[in-house]
Amino acid sequence: GAGVSQSPSNKVTEKGKDVELRCDPISGHTALYWYRQRLGQGLEFLIYFQGNSAPDKSGLPSDRFSAERTGESVSTLTIQRTQQEDSAVYLCASSPRFADSILRYEQYFGPGTRLTVT
């Protein structure tokens, strides 16, 4: 079946512009995560959505970053007034439900959006 998709695959923008990144999770997956991966570095958690619960925004690096998700469908990550340090690959992942200690559910990752801020 279809996996997690992200668009665009590549985005080049000028410093100071706003960008919007899109993630389409696997149908039926209630949990959705956004991560950032700078060149040669590990993944950084940004934000987590679970169903209709309030999102966990604890990983967002600044108030220039925001994300939305309507129900259990598509999510958008918005970066306002982009800076050069925002250049990274932004990865989205979805899970079918909470992963607890008994029921273990994998995160399925999309291919990412490579953002370059010039």
Added chain:
Amino acid sequence: KNQVEQSPQSLIILEGKNCTLQCNYTVSPFSNLRWYKQDTGRGPVSLTIMTFSENTKSNGRYTATLDADTKQSSLHITASQLSDSASYICVVTRGAAGNKLTFGGGTRVLVKP
């Protein structure tokens, strides 16, 4: 502080040889530990996942071990193939909710013919 440390940062091995990657963590409370493979330009793909009570898990030529007492895990690759060239990421989940993940920096493996 919740941390996941991986070693080595990178390694080069010859096709057909075995290798072992290490992961040490200080995450608490521990829920589960996962190993992911990330090909260049792609999203991570899950290899194994282990809870506290599991000490080994295999997925084809990949075998992960977990010692919850010493908070160490390893990923062993048997009879490496060129397609094993990738970054391998250790991820530890803390808490029962499962949404608090700590990622290691990854080990970059290059398999040469």
